[in-house]
């Protein structure tokens with residue numbers, strides 16, 4: 001297990017957002033977490049990356065307990081969060097955005113090499129490397145966001161609704177991108193409302209409903225599940 | 236043109252340039268803090284005043300070289316910047332009213348402490364540079380020229396720092412999307428502290444120099460804070476280009492208007508100009524939709 | 528959210544009951560103050576406190592709409608000078624000039640807030656600051672009427688007596704009436720809309736024409752009461768000088784509001800009472816008095832984030848926790 005979340009609960013003020021959630025991710029796998037709006041998916045990721053503090057429970061990453069660790073140290077350990085809505089630096093160029101992804105790395109040569117590799121994978125970003133990120137299309141921005149995350153050399157990549165606001169064609173393009181990332185040995189936790197995408201890339205799934213895990217297991221289980229079909233319709 | 240007119244024009248231009256560059260140093264620091272931490276540091280003027288007094292004290296009472304005194308002042312005030320970030324700005328992050336209250340508390344304490352401890356007579360830091368430059372009929376004190384050059388070179392250094400270094404890039408990232416920056420592993424507290432140190436050091440430099448250019452009073456910070464606010468509003472808060480541009484305008488008006496008008500009338504006219512401009516451009520000349 | 532409302536409902540009746548009793552006690556106490564404190568100086572301080580309470584409460588009223596009126600002390604000055612000039616130079620009854628002053632302040636407030644209503648928070652604050660400075664300078668420069676920098680003296684007073692007691696009762700009544708009116712506005716539909724406008728700064732600025740209308744309305748009401756407070760001050764204090772109304776006074780009013788508690792109607796009342804009166808007690812220390820004020824500021828702002836009004840709530844919570852822990856043992 002590269003990541004195990006053990007019985008975490010979290011409150012925003014007095015409102016409970018997560019209730020005894022447990023999630024496990026095997027090293028090198030793609031796990032998806034699905035659920036309706038407000039189910040608490042983003043909250044799980046925010047807790048993982050240290051943006052919010054959990055009220056109880058434990059989070060373990062590669063054998064170390066990481067709840068209570070600062071966001072900086074969590075990125076240093078190899079958990080990188082590509083947030084919902086991308087949160088690029090809109091007035092900075094694509095290159096600068098990618099450089100900032102590598103903020104904590106010291107190996108200049110390695111950064112350069114990774115940047116070139118990313119431009120090979122995303123040729124469209126190469127064309128636009130000097131353009132400010134805010135002027136890119138939604139799909140391009142999502143690619144910058146993922147690429148920026150990769151620049152930190154993650155061991156575990158947290159993707160929060162990468163399909164948000166993308167056309168079906170663009171969503172299709174995400175499938176090979178995520179699979180490629182996974183093939184380089186990076187584990188992925190994919191939060192999605194687009195169940196089609198989730199089912200195509202993940203090997204294991206969790207379904208969240210108002211802060212609770214209501215279903216978990218092999219992805220095949222999800223493919224045949226009634227609950228998922230209902231959730232798919234946005235219930 | 237009469238000789239005296241030429242002399243007046245040259246003196247006014249030089250005065251405008253010196254004032255502008257000092258105002259810009261302060262307004263730039265203020266803008267840093269606003270962009271990076273989203274705070275309005277109304278105590279910035281008082282920091283400037285403290286910088287001036289430390290330099291004055293070191294140069295006269297302790298009796299060391301003025302330049303050394305300047306450096307000490309910058310170092311002490313810069314350290315104070317770290318203190319401010321940790322104990323004032325961080326706890327009240329995003330809470331504008333509380334920040335105003337804390338800043339006013341700080342202003343009250345520091346201004347009164349200085350006012351009580353200083354005698355009433357006019358105090359001036361000894362000149363940093365002696366001598367006069369003569370070009371034809373025009374003669375200028377070297378000090379003014381040096382001050383202007385210091386102002387410009389610090390400005391260039393700061394702009395280079397923001398635009399060319401890794402730390403500068405991180406600062407811009409924090410300014411544009413705080414949460415996005417945190418998720419890249421950027422240590423936001425460190426970046427904030429750095430911004431505070433730079434802002435305070437710039438204020439201390441300006442204060443130390445102005446203590447010799449004009450004179451020292453415990454209230455010098457309040458007066459210059461009004462100038463800084465004028466610049467920020469005029470240029471559009473958060474915009475560095477706006478600071479440069481509006482700083483030149485305000486500095487120039489400040490040098491030119493007193494030739495014909497009294498001090499209070501100058502103030503009133505400047506404010507009138509700014510109010511009118513804002514009625515046409517509600518976000519200032521270079522402003523965009525920002526947090527404020 | 529739903530649970531919060533439910534919780535408030537169940538305890539609201541008891542709370543109302545205790546609240547009424549508390550207010551009753553408070554008002555009785557206020558009525559007896561001239562008996563407790565015979566010293567004219569102490570009574571003078573209480574009278575000034577009442578004036579500043581109206582000023583601070585009216586400032587908070589404007590602030591609920593998201594506008595920080597940094598010209599507020601200047602409007603206090605406007606009210607004071609208008610009332611002073613009308614009663615001294617025009618010869619109107621001080622009672623009449625007092626209310627004319629309030630309406631003049633309101634008129635000027637309305638006049639400037641139409642163009643200013645386009646400005647966002649920070650710009651509004653700064654422009655009103657500049658306007659306040661300008662207004663004060665205008666007052667100062669009308670030297671014939673206002674006495675310029677030296678100020679105006681021998682203003683006709685409201686009562687023909689040297690005693691301060693009638694002023695105290697009269698101002699207490701005016702203050703209570705003003706507060707009740709402001710409170711009524713705040714809990715009315717208007718107050719709701721003002722708060723909605725404040726919130727909408729965060730979301731969008733396209734609330735349209737009604738936003739301007741309500742922003743102007745907030746300023747109009749706030750300026751009326753601060754003008755009234757100014758008139759009261761002038762016709763009580765006999766002399767005026769511009770320095771009593773400069774921007775540092777505005778900043779202190781903001782402090783009264785914030786330290787008392789911006790989110791609560793009684794915030795500015797408590798804040799003014801505490802922050803205006805306590806430093807006066809130490810005024811024997813003369814030059815060191817500002818440090819006392821600053822110390823109070825720091826103490827309150829670091830200990831009670833939401834202002835002094837949250838202290839009872841905190842005490843209650845503490846008491847409850849104590850009770851529950853002692854029970855569980």
Ligand SMILES: Nc1ncnc2c1ncn2[C@@H]1O[C@H](COP(=O)(O)OP(=O)(O)OP(=O)(O)O)[C@@H](O)[C@H]1O
Nearest residue numbers: 012017035036037038039040041042043044084193
């Ligand atoms: N900062 C916050 N303060 C208070 N409540 C919050 C905060 N962030 C989220 N919540 C609440 O927590 C719950 C879970 O939110 P979360 O963002 O995790 O949902 P989500 O599953 O990611 O939804 P979506 O699919 O819409 O992104 C929601 O009810 C939300 O209103």
Ligand SMILES: [Mg+2]
Nearest residue numbers: 041042043084
């Ligand atoms: Mg979400």
